[in-house]
Amino acid sequence: MRVAIMTAGSRGDVAPFTGLGHALARAGHEVTLVTHGCFESLAERAGLRFRPLPLDPRAELESARGRALHRSATGVGKMVRLVSMARDLAGRMTDDVVAAARAADVLLLSAPMVPLGHTVAEGLSLPSVGLHLQPLAPTREFVPPMLGVGSWGAAGNRMAGLGMNLAVEQVYAATVPAVRARLGLPRAGSAAAVRARERQDWPVFHGFSPRVVARPRDWRTGLEVAGYWWPYDGDTRLPSRVREFIDSGPAPVFVGLGSATVPDPVRLSAEIVRGLRGAGLRGVIQRGWGGLEASGEDMLTVDEIPHSLLFPHMAAVVHHAGAGTTAAGLRAGVPAVPVPIQFDERFWATRLVSLGVAPRALPLRRLTADTLAAALTRATGDTGYGERARALGARIRAEDGVTPVVAAVGRLEDRGAAR
Incomplete structure (x- = not known):
C-alpha cells in the first residue's frame, strides 16, 4: 500500500x-x-x-x-x-x-x-x-x-x-x-x-x-x-569526541533548545555556562537553531546528535520542552529542567514537573545563571528526581x-x- x-x-x-x-x-x-x-x-x-x-x-x-x-x-x-x-x-x-x-x-x-x-x-x-x-x-x-x-x-x-x-x-x-x-x-x-x-x-x-x-x-x-x-536513528555510536568528553569526568548535563530561536544567543549561552558552573556541573551544549555556543574544558558544543544515544549518559537534560525532546528525556530516564519558550512547551514542562522528574519549569524569560544553577542543583542533588525518572523511563521504553x-x-x- x-x-x-x-x-x-x-x-x-x-x-x-x-x-x-x-x-x-x-x-x-x-x-x-x-x-x-x-x-x-x-x-x-x-x-x-x-x-x-x-x-x-x-x-x-x-x-x-x-x-x-x-x-x-x-x-x-x-x-x-x-x-x-x-x-x-x-x-x-x-x-x-x-x-x-x-x-x-x-x-x-x-x-x-x-x-x-x-x-x-x-x-x-x-x-x-x-x-x-x-x-x-x-x-x-x-x-x-x-x-x-x-x-x-x-x-x-x-x-x-x-x-x-x-x-x-x-x-x-x-x-x-x-x-x-x-x-x-x-x-x-x-x-x-x-x-x-x-x-x-x-x-x-x-x-x-x-x-x-x-x-x-x-x-x-x-x-x-x-x-x-521514536525518530529513526541510524547511528549506533556517539561521535568519538563526544564519547571522550563524557568519559573524561562526572556525567555532564545536556542543554539544548532544539528548533527554537532566541533573541540573544550570545547572552543566553553565557548565562547557561555560568549556571552550569555555579552548580558544579559539566555541560554538553547543542547549538540548535538558536545558535548556542560554549567553550572550556568543562563544556562541549555539539550539533545534531540522536537524543537516544546522548541522553542516557547525562546527569540531567535542560531543554525547551518540545514534545519530541520531552519524550526523549523521559525515555532516557534522566531528570529534566524544562525551559519552555512558546506554544505547547509550557504544557509539556508542567507535565514533567507533575510527574516528579523535574523540580520546576524555568521559562526562558526567567532563565539566569542563578535560577538555572538552583534548578540543576535540585534536579541532580535530590536523588528522588533520578529515581522517578528511571522508573518512568523503563515503563515508557516498554510501550509500543x-x-x-x-x-x-x-x-x-x-x-x-x-x-
Whole structure:
C-alpha cells in the first residue's frame, strides 16, 4: 500500500514520523514522507521515499516575522501571530500536497496538515488518518496545550479547545475553498469541516505515552493515545569526541533548545555556562537553531546528535520542552529542567514537573545563571528526581506506540482489497 505521511513545521514535527514510517515500510508498505526539503536526509536515513514541500521553517523562524513571536508573552498572543504567519505561507504547499496525494493510497496527516490534507483526501476519495503529537481535541480536562497551562474551568477548557481547532482551520481558510473547487467538492466552511470529521469519528492516533497524558474521558470515539513514536536513528555510536568528553569526568548535563530561536544567543549561552558552573556541573551544549555556543574544558558544543544515544549518559537534560525532546528525556530516564519558550512547551514542562522528574519549569524569560544553577542543583542533588525518572523511563521504553498505527493502515489495506 502506498502510504504518504504528511507533516510540516520544525524538526520535532518531522522526526517522530521517520520511525513510524520505517515500521510501516517493514510491514510491507511503500512509504513517502512529505515535508519540507530541509528534512530529506531524515527520510533517507529511515529508508523512506521523500517528496519535498516548499518553505524552509528555519528561515521563516529567523525572519523578522518569525522573531516577532518572541514579543508575545502569552500563549494566545503567540498563536495569533503564528496563525497570521502560517496563513500567508499555506497556499504555497497546495500543489505539492495534491500531487503527493495522487501518488498515494492513504494519507497519514500530522496536526498542522489536517485541514488541507483531509480536504485533498476527500476530493480524491482516499482514506486518511490523523497523527497528532499533542492532545489537541477539545476536552474539559485541560486547556489546549498550545495556549498554555492551568484550567479555565470545564466549560472554558472545552470552548478553548474548540476555538483552537478553528484557529488551525483558519490557517488554510484562504486555500481550502480553491482546493475544494479544484477537486469537485461542494463549498464548506471551517466549522463545517471540523464537524464533519467529528461526525465521521475520523481516526486520530496520538504519539505520546498515556503515562504522560492519559486519554481524556470526554474524548469522542476515534481518538486514541497510541504511545510515543521514536525518530529513526541510524547511528549506533556517539561521535568519538563526544564519547571522550563524557568519559573524561562526572556525567555532564545536556542543554539544548532544539528548533527554537532566541533573541540573544550570545547572552543566553553565557548565562547557561555560568549556571552550569555555579552548580558544579559539566555541560554538553547543542547549538540548535538558536545558535548556542560554549567553550572550556568543562563544556562541549555539539550539533545534531540522536537524543537516544546522548541522553542516557547525562546527569540531567535542560531543554525547551518540545514534545519530541520531552519524550526523549523521559525515555532516557534522566531528570529534566524544562525551559519552555512558546506554544505547547509550557504544557509539556508542567507535565514533567507533575510527574516528579523535574523540580520546576524555568521559562526562558526567567532563565539566569542563578535560577538555572538552583534548578540543576535540585534536579541532580535530590536523588528522588533520578529515581522517578528511571522508573518512568523503563515503563515508557516498554510501550509500543507504533503497532496500533501499523494495524490501522493494515485494516485500510484489507478494506481496499475487499472493494
